[in-house]
Amino acid sequence: MKLTTGDLKKIRFFDHYTDKQLETISKMSSLKEFKVKDILFEQYDELSEVFVLLEGSLSLGISLAKEKRIHLGSIVEGQLFSWSAVFSPYISTAWVMAMAPAKVIAIDAKKLNKEIEKDCDFGFKTMSKIAQTISHRLSDTRFQLMNQMML
Amino acid sequence: MTDVKNIYKPIKARLTEVIDESPLIKTFVLIPEEEFSFGTGQFIELSVDGIGEAPFTPSSSPHVTDKIEVTVMRTGYVTEIMHNLKPGAYMGIRGPYGRGYPVEAFFGKEVVILGGGCGLAPIRSLLYALEHIKDKLEKVILCYGSKTPADCVYKPLFKRLNSTEKFEAYRTVDKPDEGWDGSVGVVTTLLNKIRFNLENSIAVVCGPPIMMKFGTIRLIEMGYKEDQIFLSMEKNMSCGLGKCGHCMMGEFFVCKDGPVFTYRELKNTPDIWK
Amino acid sequence: MQYLSIKKEEWDKAVEQLLLSYTIFAAVDNEFGIDYELVRPENIASISYNKAKPATSLKTFFLPVKENVTSGIPLKRQRIIIGAPNCDIQGLKILDEIYLDKDFNDISYRERRENTILISIDCFVKQEHCHCNSYGIRPWSDADSDLAVIRNNDLIVLRINTGRGREFVSQLAYVQVLKDENIISEIEKANSKAESLLKESNKGLPDYKATGIIVKNAGDEIWRKYSAPCVSCGACATICPTCSCFLLIDKPGFEKIKQLDACQYPGFQRVAGGEDSLGELPNRFRNRYMCKYVWKPQKFTSLACTGCGRCIEACIGKINKNELFIELAI
Numbered sequence: 122m123k124l125t126t127g128d129l130k131k132i133r134f135f136d137h138y139t140d141k142q143l144e145t146i147s148k149m150s151s152l153k154e155f156k157v158k159d160i161l162f163e164q165y166d167e168l169s170e171v172f173v174l175l176e177g178s179l180s181l182g183i184s185l186a187k188e189k190r191i192h193l194g195s196i197v198e199g200q201l202f203s204w205s206a207v208f209s210p211y212i213s214t215a216w217v218m219a220m221a222p223a224k225v226i227a228i229d230a231k232k233l234n235k236e237i238e239k240d241c242d243f244g245f246k247t248m249s250k251i252a253q254t255i256s257h258r259l260s261d262t263r264f265q266l267m268n269q270m271m272l
Numbered sequence: 273m274t275d276v277k278n279i280y281k282p283i284k285a286r287l288t289e290v291i292d293e294s295p296l297i298k299t300f301v302l303i304p305e306e307e308f309s310f311g312t313g314q315f316i317e318l319s320v321d322g323i324g325e326a327p328f329t330p331s332s333s334p335h336v337t338d339k340i341e342v343t344v345m346r347t348g349y350v351t352e353i354m355h356n357l358k359p360g361a362y363m364g365i366r367g368p369y370g371r372g373y374p375v376e377a378f379f380g381k382e383v384v385i386l387g388g389g390c391g392l393a394p395i396r397s398l399l400y401a402l403e404h405i406k407d408k409l410e411k412v413i414l415c416y417g418s419k420t421p422a423d424c425v426y427k428p429l430f431k432r433l434n435s436t437e438k439f440e441a442y443r444t445v446d447k448p449d450e451g452w453d454g455s456v457g458v459v460t461t462l463l464n465k466i467r468f469n470l471e472n473s474i475a476v477v478c479g480p481p482i483m484m485k486f487g488t489i490r491l492i493e494m495g496y497k498e499d500q501i502f503l504s505m506e507k508n509m510s511c512g513l514g515k516c517g518h519c520m521m522g523e524f525f526v527c528k529d530g531p532v533f534t535y536r537e538l539k540n541t542p543d544i545w546k
Numbered sequence: 547m548q549y550l551s552i553k554k555e556e557w558d559k560a561v562e563q564l565l566l567s568y569t570i571f572a573a574v575d576n577e578f579g580i581d582y583e584l585v586r587p588e589n590i591a592s593i594s595y596n597k598a599k600p601a602t603s604l605k606t607f608f609l610p611v612k613e614n615v616t617s618g619i620p621l622k623r624q625r626i627i628i629g630a631p632n633c634d635i636q637g638l639k640i641l642d643e644i645y646l647d648k649d650f651n652d653i654s655y656r657e658r659r660e661n662t663i664l665i666s667i668d669c670f671v672k673q674e675h676c677h678c679n680s681y682g683i684r685p686w687s688d689a690d691s692d693l694a695v696i697r698n699n700d701l702i703v704l705r706i707n708t709g710r711g712r713e714f715v716s717q718l719a720y721v722q723v724l725k726d727e728n729i730i731s732e733i734e735k736a737n738s739k740a741e742s743l744l745k746e747s748n749k750g751l752p753d754y755k756a757t758g759i760i761v762k763n764a765g766d767e768i769w770r771k772y773s774a775p776c777v778s779c780g781a782c783a784t785i786c787p788t789c790s791c792f793l794l795i796d797k798p799g800f801e802k803i804k805q806l807d808a809c810q811y812p813g814f815q816r817v818a819g820g821e822d823s824l825g826e827l828p829n830r831f832r833n834r835y836m837c838k839y840v841w842k843p844q845k846f847t848s849l850a851c852t853g854c855g856r857c858i859e860a861c862i863g864k865i866n867k868n869e870l871f872i873e874l875a876i
Contacts, residue, residue, distance in 0.1 A: 133467055178455060194457030195444065199464040221453060257460070257490070264458045264486040268419075268446055271482065279650045280615040280794065280802045322798035326818075348818030364800045481821065508817045510794045513650040516807070517791030518815060521823075523841035546823040 122152040124226060132226075133199055134173050134250065142243050149232040155219040161203075163216045168206035170227040174198050177223030181215050190216065194265070201254045206230035207237075279513055282319055282364030283308065287357055288339070293425035297390070298355055299331065299343045304365055309337050312401040313372025313394060313504065313532045317512045318342055319364035320357070324350035327369075327509040329531070331393040331426075333400030340365075343393035343425060369512040370531050373398055373476065373502060379408045382468050386487045387416045388459050388479025392425055394504055395478050399433065406438050413466050414441040417459030417483070421445050421452045440466070459483060460490045470495045478504040485545040488535055498536035505530050505544070548712075549724040550704040556720040557695075557702040558590050564626065571607065573600040573629025573667065582606075582629065595697035596736075598669040598676055598685065599631040599854060603787035604638055608658045609645075609806065615654055615794075616801045621661050626714075628665040628695065631854070632687040633678040635666050637787030639690070639848035644790060663714050666691035670736045672743055675855025677868060679744040681754040683852055686737050698729050751868055752875045754849060758839040760874040766828065772870045773831035775863030776810075782857035783808030783834065788850050809833050835867070 126143040129135045129150075135143060152175070155161060162168060164184050179196040196202050196217065205213050207230055237244035285308075289301035310316065312334045319325035332341035346355045357363070375398075383402060387395045395414070402412050414433060418424040424443065433441035442462045444455035455462065459479075475496050477487045484503060491501050507519035507526040514528030522541035524530060529537075538544050552560070564570060570585035572593045580594045581601040594600075607627060638659075645655040669676070669685035678685060687694050692711030696703040703724055706712050715721055724730065752760060783789040784806065791814075793807040807814065809824060810831075816822040824830040842850035858866045 133464075178453075180456065192448075192456060195455040195461065197444075197455055197457075197461050197465050199466075200461070253493075257464075257493075260486065260490065261458050261460055264460060264482065265446070267482050267486075268458070278616060278653060280804065282800050284800065319796055319800065321800055322796055324796050325794065351818065480819075506817070508815050510792070510807075514647065515644050515650070515652070515790075516793065517809060517837075518793075518807075520809075520815075520837065520841070522836075523844040525845075543823055546821060 123147070124150050124152055128152075129226075132173065132175065134201060137246060138243070142240070142246070145236055145240075145243070146228065146233075149229040149236075151227050153225050153227045155223045155225065157219055157221060159219045159223075161217040161219065161225070162213050164213055166213045166216075168203050168211050168213050169230050170203060171201065171206045171230050171233060172203045172228070173201050173226045175224040175226055177219065177225075178221040179223055179225075180218050180220045182218075183215050190218075194261070195220070201250065204251045204254060207234060207251060280366070280511075282317070282325075282366045284362050285340075285365050287359050287361045287363055289359055290357070293343065294422055296347075297343060297345045297425050299341050299425075300354070300357075300363070301339055301341050302363060302365070303339045307337075308340065308365065308368075310334055310340070310368035311372035312375065312397045314368040314370050315512070315527075315531060316340075316342070316365050316367035316369070317509070318344075318354075319366070320350060320353050321362065321364065323353050325364070325366070325510075326350050326354075327512060327527070329394035329397065329504070331396045333404070334397065335400070335404050343390070343396075345390050366512060370527055371529065373401070373532050375401055375405065378402070378474060379405070380410065380472070382410045382473040383412045383476065384463075384466065384468055384473055385412065385414045385416075385476045386459060386463070386479070386483075386491070387414065387477075388483035388487075389418055389423065390425075391479030391483075391504070392416060392418075392429075395476070396426055396429065398476065399429075399439075403436065403439070406436075409438060410469075410472060411438045411440070413468065414439075415444075415459055415462035415466065416442070417444045417446065417457075417462070417479075419446045421449055442466075458486070460486055463490060463494065474500045474502065476502045476504075481506075481545045492535075498539055499534045501535040503533050503535060503538065505533060505538075548706045549730055550706060550715060550721050551701050551724040551726075551729075552704065552718065552721045554697070554700045554702050560718045560720075561585065561590050561593075561628075562587050567623065568626045568663075569621075569623050570626045570628065572627070580629070582627070585628075594629060595667055595695060595702075596669070597667070597671040598673050599633065600629055601785075601856075603785065603854065603856065604630050604634040604664075605641065605787050605790065607662065608638070608641060608655055609790055609792075612803060612805045613654065614797075614801060615652075615804045620657055625658075625662040626665060627662060628667075630664055630666045630691060631669050631678075632666060632685060632691075633676075633683055633852040633854040634787050635664060635687050635690045636678075636683050636849060637852045637854070638664075640788050640842065640846055640850050641790055643846045643848055663710065664691040666694045668694055668696050668733070668737060668740075670740050672740060672747070673855065673859075675858040675866075675868070676744060676853070677748040677751055677855055678853035679741060680748050680751040681849055681851060681853045683849070684737070685740045685744060696733055698732065701729070703729065703733060748868075750872045750875065752871055754839065754843075754851070756875070757871055758843060760871065761832075761835045761839045764832075764874055768870065768874060769828040769832040772865055772867075773828045775865055776827060776831055777862060778810050778812055778827065778830070779862055780808035780810045781860040781862060783810050785856045785860045787852055787854060787856070788838070789834075809837065835870075 182192040285302040285304040291299040510516040514525040519526040645652040666687040694705040795803040838850040
C-alpha cells in the first residue's frame with residue numbers, strides 16, 4: 122500500500138524534512154502489515170528495507186542458538202529499526218517479531234542510499250536521524266544494564 | 273510560647289483503610305484530626321507512634337481535603353511496621369513541606385510526565401491536580417515504566433486516563449510476565465511514541481535515580497530546555513524543615529528548596545543521581 | 547563605646563547575688579584548661595578572664611546534645627553565660643539563621659536565645675589553633691554579645707554592647723563609668739596585640755571566600771590524602787560551634803527527641819533503598835568542608851566557620867584543616 126506525504130507528516134520521525142523530501146520518501150515507501158508472531162526479519166538476514174513502526178508492537182531480540190530467542194525489548198510506535206539496511210554489509214544485528222498486529226512503513230534502502238548521495242541536505246537529515254536512533258538504542262541499553270546491575 | 277505551633281509535633285491521623293496495591297506496596301487512607309491540606313508534589317513526614325518517621329508525597333488529589341492517601345513501599349524498618357498497621361490505628365503527620373509542582377506554570381502547556389516505579393504515587397496526585405484544571409491545559413501524556421507488570425500500582429489508572437479528554441497514558445515493563453502484551457523495555461523508549469509541541473511543552477520526571485538520570489538526558493536530547501524539566505528529588509530526611517542537614521544536596525535542602533526542582537537549578541550540583 | 551568598671555571583689559559578690567535569680571554558666575580554669583561550669587559560690591573565684599577559649603562552644607547551651615522538642619521543659623530561669631570568646635558569639639549567628647527561620651521557628655531554641663544574657667571575654671592570649679582573624683573575626687566582641695568583661699588587675703571592666711546588656715548591668719551595685727583613659731588604652735593595646743599575634747600565626751591561611759573557592763575546585767587526591775586518618779568519630783562536628791545537623795527520634799505519644807548528628811557519621815545520607823551519597827570516606831570528609839565554605843555561604847549570610855580551631859584540637863586522627871587549606875592555596 123502506498124503512502125502520501127500527509128501520512129508521513131503525522132509521524133514525529135519524519136519531522137524537519139521538506140515537503141519535497143517527504144514526497145521522495147513516500148515514492149520509495151510502502152505500508153506493510155504483520156500478524157502476531159510474524160517474523161519481519163531474522164538475525165543475520167540481509168536487509169533491503171528500513172522500517173518505521175506506525176502502529177502495534179514489535180519485539181527485538183537476538184538468538185543465542187537456533188530456536189532460542191532472547192527478547193531484548195520492544196520497538197515502539199515512531200521508532201526506526203532495520204537501520205543496518207543503510208550500511209554495508211547490510212546484515213541485521215537482531216531479529217524482529219510482531220507481538221501485536223502491526224503496521225510498518227517500509228522504505229527501500231537502495232533508493233534511500235541513492236537519494237542520500239544525491240541530496241546532501243536529505244542525506245544529512247537522514248543520517249542524523251539514524252545516528253540518533255542508534256544513540257538512543259545504546260543509551261536505553263545502558264539504562265537497562267544499570268537496572269540489572271542494581272537488582 | 274504556646275501560641276506558636278511546635279514544628280516538631282505531628283498532628284494525629286486515623287487510618288481508615290489499607291489498600292493492597294502489590295506484594296510490597298500499600299496505600300494508606302488517612303483522616304487527619306486537624307485541618308490539613310497540601311500542594312501536589314509537597315511531602316509529609318508520616319510517623320508510627322514511638323517507632324519512626326519517613327517522608328512521603330501523598331498520592332491523593334490535593335483538592336480532596338477530608339482525607340489523604342499515602343502509598344508506602346515496604347523498604348526498611350519503619351515501612352515494615354507501617355505495613356503491619358490495621359484500620360483504626362493512628363499515625364502522625366507533619367507537614368506539608370517543601371516546594372511542590374508549580375501547577376500554574378503548566379497552564380496552556382502540554383505536560384509530558386515520565387514516571388518509574390514508585391514514582392507513580394506522587395504522579396497520581398499530580399494527575400488528579402491536572403485533571404482538575406484540564407480546561408487550562410493543552411494535553412497531558414504519561415509515560416510510565418515499572419520493573420514487572422505487578423510492580424505497577426494503580427493499574428486501573430491507565431485505562432481511566434486514556435478515556436479522559438486531553439490525557440494519554442503509556443506503559444512499559446522491564447521484565448514481562450506471561451500475560452503481558454504491552455511494550456517491553458525502559459521507559460525512555462516510550463518517548464518515541466508521543467507527539468508534542470516542544471516550545472509549548474514541559475516535562476515532569478519522577479522515579480528511581482537511574483531512571484531520572486536517563487530520562488533527563490533523553491529529554492534534553494529531544495530538545496527540552498533545562499527550565500522545562502521538573503524533577504522530584506528524594507533524599508534521606510529527618511526534620512523536613514531545612515534544619516537537620518540530612519537531605520542536603522549541594523547547597524540545597526531537598527525538603528525546603530525542593531523536592532521539586534527544575535533541571536536548570538540542579539545541573540551544576542554534582543552527584544544528584546547517586 | 548561605653549566602658550564601665552566594678553571592683554573585682556564587688557563583681558564576684560554580684561555574681562553570687564545573681565545566682566538567686568539566674569542560672570549562671572562561666573568559663574572556669576580547670577586542670578585541663580578552660581571550660582564552662584555551672585557557677586556556684588565556690589567556683590566564682592576561678593572564673594577565667596582575658597584568654598581563649600573554653601573547650602565547649604556556646605552551641606551546647608542552645609542546641610543540647612539531646613532534647614525533647616515536643617514537650618520540652620521550658621527554661622526554669624533566665625540564664626547568664628560568662629566567658630564566651632568572640633568566635634563563639636559569631637558562631638551563634640548562623641544558628642540563628644537556621645533555627646529562627648521565619649517559616650519554621652524552633653521555639654525551644656528561640657526561648658533559650660531570648661532568655662540568655664551573653665557575657666563575652668576579650669582574648670588577650672590565643673590558643674595554638676585559633677584563627678578567627680582569617681575569617682574576619684576579631685578576638686573581642688564590641689557588638690554581638692550583650693556585654694564583655696575584661697580583667698584589669700583588681701578591676702573588672704565592662705564593655706556594654708546591647709540595650710539588654712545595659713539593662714542587665716543597671717541592676718548591679720558599685721558599677722561606675724570608667725574614666726581612666728590609661729586603662730582603656732591598655733585594653734585596646736592588648737586587643738591589637740592579640741590581633742597581631744593571630745595575623746602572624748595564621749599568615750598563609752586563605753580567607754573565608756578564598757577557602758570556598760579552593761575547596762570547591764580541589765581534586766580527589768587531596769581529600770583522599772587528608773581523610774586517610776579519619777575514623778568518622780564525628781568529634782569535629784560535635785565540638786564545632788556552627789555544625790548543628792541533628793536527627794529526630796520518635797518516642798511514644800508522638801514525641802520527638804532531637805539529637806545532634808553529623809554528616810561525618812556513615813549512613814547520614816543513606817536511604818532505605820540502599821543508596822548512600824556519602825558512603826565513601828573521602829567524599830564524606832569533603833562534604834563537611836563543602837558545606838561550611840561553599841554551600842552554606844550560598845544560602846546564609848553568616849559565617850559557617852569562625853576559625854576557633856576546635857576541630858583541629860579534637861581530631862583523633864590529628865587532621866588539621868588549615869594544613870589542607872594552605873596546601874590547596876599554594
